Amino acid sequence: MEHYDVIILGGGAAGLFCAALAGQRGKRVCVLEKANEPGKKILISGGGRCNFTNIGAGPANYLSANRHFAKSALARYTSRDFLDLVESYGIAWHEKTLGQLFCDGSARQIVDMLLDECAKGDGAVKCGQEVRAVAHADGRFTVTTQDGEYSAQSLVIATGGPSIPKMGATSFAYDLARQFGLKVVEPRPALVPLTLGGDDLLFRELSGVSAPVEATCEKAAFREAALFTHRGLSGPAILQVSSYWYPGNPIAIDFLPDLPRGWLTEAKRAEPSLTFAALLRRHLPARLADALGEKLALAGDLGNLPDRKLADAEARLARWTFRPNGSEGFAKAEVTVGGISTAELSSQSMEAKAAPGLYAIGEAVDVTGWLGGYNFQWAWASAHAAAQAL
Numbered sequence: 351m352e353h354y355d356v357i358i359l360g361g362g363a364a365g366l367f368c369a370a371l372a373g374q375r376g377k378r379v380c381v382l383e384k385a386n387e388p389g390k391k392i393l394i395s396g397g398g399r400c401n402f403t404n405i406g407a408g409p410a411n412y413l414s415a416n417r418h419f420a421k422s423a424l425a426r427y428t429s430r431d432f433l434d435l436v437e438s439y440g441i442a443w444h445e446k447t448l449g450q451l452f453c454d455g456s457a458r459q460i461v462d463m464l465l466d467e468c469a470k471g472d473g474a475v476k477c478g479q480e481v482r483a484v485a486h487a488d489g490r491f492t493v494t495t496q497d498g499e500y501s502a503q504s505l506v507i508a509t510g511g512p513s514i515p516k517m518g519a520t521s522f523a524y525d526l527a528r529q530f531g532l533k534v535v536e537p538r539p540a541l542v543p544l545t546l547g548g549d550d551l552l553f554r555e556l557s558g559v560s561a562p563v564e565a566t567c568e569k570a571a572f573r574e575a576a577l578f579t580h581r582g583l584s585g586p587a588i589l590q591v592s593s594y595w596y597p598g599n600p601i602a603i604d605f606l607p608d609l610p611r612g613w614l615t616e617a618k619r620a621e622p623s624l625t626f627a628a629l630l631r632r633h634l635p636a637r638l639a640d641a642l643g644e645k646l647a648l649a650g651d652l653g654n655l656p657d658r659k660l661a662d663a664e665a666r667l668a669r670w671t672f673r674p675n676g677s678e679g680f681a682k683a684e685v686t687v688g689g690i691s692t693a694e695l696s697s698q699s700m701e702a703k704a705a706p707g708l709y710a711i712g713e714a715v716d717v718t719g720w721l722g723g724y725n726f727q728w729a730w731a732s733a734h735a736a737a738q739a740l
Contacts, residue, residue: 354380354473356740357493357502359526361388361475363729364712365508366464371737373471380500381468382479382493384509385518389461391510394517395726400457402436403429403730404723406449412728413593413718415535419692420717420728423700427734429727439463448574450722484526491707503707504740508733510713511537511686519680523690523714530705533691535716539683540593543584544601544674552641553578553672559638560585564607566669567591567599573607578638582674589721592677593687602669605642606633614652614660622653626663642667685725689716699739700732709736 356372358365361383373379381388392400404411407429409421433451436443441463442454453459468475476497483494484505491505509523524534546554556578564573565587577585583601591601606613617629626648630639646663648655680686690710694702700715702708711732719725 351492351499351501352380354378354500354502356380356504356506357382357491357500358506358508359481359493359522360508360510360712360714361385361477362391362508362510362712363389363464363726364510364714364733365506366461366468366475367730368506368508368711368733368737368740369473369475370464370467370471371734372740373468373473375471375737375740377472377740379468379471379473380502381473381475382481382495382500383475383477384480386478388475388477389464390517391514391519392461392464393457395457396452398457399452399455400460401446401450401452401723401726402443402460403432403451403727404449404720405429405433405445405451407719407724407727411720411724413540413687414692414716416692416716419695419697420731422697423731423735424727426738427731429723431734432727432730435467436460436463439466448722481522484529486530486705486707489707505708506736506740507690507708507710507714508712511689512680513539513683513686513713515680523710527690527694527702527710527714530702530708532694532702532705532710535688535691537686537688539677539680540687540718541589541684541721542592542680542682543579543678544582544588544592544595544672545676545678546582546672547675548673550582550672550674552645554580554582556637556641559635561605561634561638562607563587564604565591566602566604567594570594576603581678583672586721589684593685593718593720595674595677597676598673600671600673602671604668605638605670606667609633612664614664615657618652618655618657618660623651625649625651626655642670684721685713685718687716687718689714689718692716696739698735700736701739709740711736 574586
């Protein structure tokens with residue numbers, strides 16, 4: 351049996367960063383990773399360039415059953431703190447849009463940085479280690495893998511959620527949490543494309559068409575691009591609202607969020623001989639304009655259409671309601687909403703209240719960020735909070 355101060359299950363963003371920080375504080379750390387190399391999800395993130403944080407990350411950018419839980423960790427380790435680390439390694443970066451920071455080069459730079467940080471402390475990263483059993487007795491945790499047994503006073507769950515199973519993701523974190531009596535908020539796919547059926551089938555014929563929109567679900571609204579797919583709706587705006595969507599709920603799309611109220615009747619006054627279809631094509635991709643025009647059934651010149659009908663059409667375009675019949679599930683979800691209940695954890699240290707020495711960080715916890723680097727920032731912040739307490 352190998353003995354350590356801390357065993358971290360999962361060699362992803364949260365696990366590696368926690369190992370680095372704890373190791374640099376003098377703890378003897380062992381990271382056990384199931385995959386054949388660490389940081390696999392980091393490597394595919396951001397199109398291979400890793401959207402490693404968002405400069406505007408704050409509590410309002412996260413979903414959780416307890417919306418206050420993330421405040422402490424996020425305040426104590428900010429996006430600026432992580433950016434300072436990135437810059438100390440000479441990693442070039444750029445801001446894409448909406449505060450999203452990416453490597454100029456490759457996501458591999460972030461993984462290498464984390465491994466270099468781990469090497470500064472007393473620790474080991476062991477890959478190809480599938481956990482077969484976890485036990486606790488006499489104040490120590492024992493983890494059994496196919497290669498042997500590992501023992502430590504502290505155990506950190508950093509194995510993420512079930513999103514992207516082709517990368518090896520499972521619900522292991524939840525099973526382990528339940529083993530130690532911790533409650534789990536029902537997980538569901540988030541940042542995931544939505545599927546359409548029924549009356550919305552027409553829009554699946556627009557596969558490949560994208561347009562800037564404002565998408566709304568419940569009280570959440572996002573102004574980014576929407577993309578029509580052969581199965582339904584995707585694109586940043588849709589991925590964002592998908593985190594707030596439940597089966598049976600509608601989502602609304604404003605197809606022309608930049609146009610002022612009354613724009614359609616104003617166009618009638620200015621160009622009465624213009625057709626509604628031609629006007630829509632000025633503002634939207636042709637295929638989308640034609641599909642919406644077909645649904646609205648406004649034929650002829652604008653000058654011959656009643657103001658009331660134009661007002662109704664404008665209202666429809668500003669709040670076009672879709673009723674998704676599902677999502678593309680965990681297979682296509684970037685993250686998971688839900689997870690180990692924050693009611694079970696200390697917001698200061700991420701330690702389980704009912705199981706001293708057991709910690710949970712990153713996506714395994716019921717804290718889910720928006721699209722755009724927010725989930726990485728939660729990984730860094732929650733790992734930092736745990737590492738300071740280990």
